[in-house]
Amino acid sequence: MSEIEKGARVPVQLVLNGTAHTGFAESRMLLSDFLREVLGATDVHVGCEHGVCGCCTVLIDGVAARSCLTLAVQAEATTIETASSLASADGELNHLQAAFRKHHALQCGFCTPGILMSLTDLLRREPEPTRERVVDVVSGHLCRCTGYSGIIDAAMDAVNAGSPKT
Amino acid sequence: MKPRPFTYVRPHSVAEAVAALSRHGESARILAGGQSLVAMLNLRLVEASAIIDISRLTELSNMRVVGNALEVGAAVTQNRLLTWPDLAKRLPLLAVALPNVGHFQTRNRGTVCGSIAHADPSSEIPLSLAMLGGEVVLASPRGTRTLKAQEFQTGVLSTSRAPDEMIIAGRFPLDKSRTAAFREVSRRQGDFAIVAIGAYLKDADTICLGIGGAADRPFVTDIALGKPVTDQIEDIVWQLGGHEDIHATPHMRRDLVRRLAPIVIEEARA
Numbered sequence: 019m020s021e022i023e024k025g026a027r028v029p030v031q032l033v034l035n036g037t038a039h040t041g042f043a044e045s046r047m048l049l050s051d052f053l054r055e056v057l058g059a060t061d062v063h064v065g066c067e068h069g070v071c072g073c074c075t076v077l078i079d080g081v082a083a084r085s086c087l088t089l090a091v092q093a094e095a096t097t098i099e100t101a102s103s104l105a106s107a108d109g110e111l112n113h114l115q116a117a118f119r120k121h122h123a124l125q126c127g128f129c130t131p132g133i134l135m136s137l138t139d140l141l142r143r144e145p146e147p148t149r150e151r152v153v154d155v156v157s158g159h160l161c162r163c164t165g166y167s168g169i170i171d172a173a174m175d176a177v178n179a180g181s182p183k184t
Numbered sequence: 185m186k187p188r189p190f191t192y193v194r195p196h197s198v199a200e201a202v203a204a205l206s207r208h209g210e211s212a213r214i215l216a217g218g219q220s221l222v223a224m225l226n227l228r229l230v231e232a233s234a235i236i237d238i239s240r241l242t243e244l245s246n247m248r249v250v251g252n253a254l255e256v257g258a259a260v261t262q263n264r265l266l267t268w269p270d271l272a273k274r275l276p277l278l279a280v281a282l283p284n285v286g287h288f289q290t291r292n293r294g295t296v297c298g299s300i301a302h303a304d305p306s307s308e309i310p311l312s313l314a315m316l317g318g319e320v321v322l323a324s325p326r327g328t329r330t331l332k333a334q335e336f337q338t339g340v341l342s343t344s345r346a347p348d349e350m351i352i353a354g355r356f357p358l359d360k361s362r363t364a365a366f367r368e369v370s371r372r373q374g375d376f377a378i379v380a381i382g383a384y385l386k387d388a389d390t391i392c393l394g395i396g397g398a399a400d401r402p403f404v405t406d407i408a409l410g411k412p413v414t415d416q417i418e419d420i421v422w423q424l425g426g427h428e429d430i431h432a433t434p435h436m437r438r439d440l441v442r443r444l445a446p447i448v449i450e451e452a453r454a
Binding site: 019020021022023024025044045046047048051067068069072075078081082083084086087088089091092136139140153154155157158 | 185186187188189190191192193194195196200204215218219222223225226227233235237239283286287288289290292293372373374
């Protein structure tokens with residue numbers, strides 16, 4: 019049994035976007051705060067902090083999840099992917115990101131990183147989802163700019179253009 | 185907001201988890217998927233001296249058919265149960281109810297048993313468990329005991345779990361029906377149900393009807409197909425107890441049940 023005392027700071031090791039990192043966290047630190055404040059991954063956006071808005075969605079071992087509903091210490095020895103892993107090293111957008119640009123699927127962009135990661139998980143699991151299925155997955159996110167139709171159109175466009183870079 | 189400080193415990197077996205639960209006392213909490221618990225910690229609706237994380241216990245990450253029931257371990261996620269190959273055939277009620285549980289993203293981590301333990305009156309999984317006559321398996325230093333779903337959930341967010349007990353599995357009886365129907369009304373797809381209704385055909389003349397969100401716990405009853413359905417539903421809506429919150433008045437909930445139940449019953453017969 020391992021135990022982390024109240025208030026103690028312990029090392030947390032994980033792989034973030036292909037690079038191994040170690041940072042220190044208290045047991046109560048949320049993964050979202052650990053990624054942003056300790057590892058500097060500011061592409062993880064923090065909205066509601068109780069799992070409703072979906073802005074902080076990242077892939078934990080390949081599976082889309084709210085990083086605000088996960089403790090940093092729970093992410094020990096996991097692989098985390100965030101939105102900045104999607105474009106290639108020279109900045110070229112992947113299919114999904116390019117489709118977002120084409121369909122004006124964002125305005126302020128605050129919700130976008132989370133939605134991109136949810137759709138990345140979906141398209142890896144189900145390369146040809148129906149529009150209805152895409153709507154179901156996007157319903158786990160709040161967007162206050164677009165009215166969602168651009169996001170759904172972009173996702174369906176990415177489906178037709180082939181699966182995103184994985 | 186952020187949680188208050190707590191001690192984090194990662195046991196390596198159920199025995200260690202049970203020991204930690206006893207050692208840390210009443211304000212210790214079991215963490216599985218955390219999709220309700222961490223939100224409540226963040227909002228400081230729950231205060232825990234210790235968090236005992238069972239999410240990685242391999243002992244609890246199995247789904248297996250035991251007798252005529254599917255036993256789902258306490259670390260099995262909702263999305264994993266959704267991908268059980270025989271789900272549509274042998275547990276058709278869960279096949280239609282589970283897609284309504286939270287969102288795709290929360291089902292990826294949220295566990296089946298966590299939802300049972302949380303005992304939200306509008307939750308789909310406790311409602312389905314009650315409708316199927318399922319069971320909850322609890323472990324404590326005294327050993328294990330099994331409770332019927334209806335004995336386990338006693339009210340809003342309250343259960344008959346003793347402070348030193350933890351759920352290790354839920355048992356869903358198989359092959360209760362060939363088809364089932366489930367619908368709910370919520371403000372947004374995946375949000376808490378204002379009213380959730382499930383139904384399956386028990387035999388040629390009887391429908392099992394379950395209602396969530398309208399009382400302090402799942403309400404399960406039989407509907408006789410030989411008698412007028414609307415009369416029976418009218419009796420039922422007045423038995424629900426008039427649950428009121430920010431989302432709906434008791435009047436609105438009764439009305440939703442009146443309108444939704446006949447549709448779901450009709451779908452379950454098809």
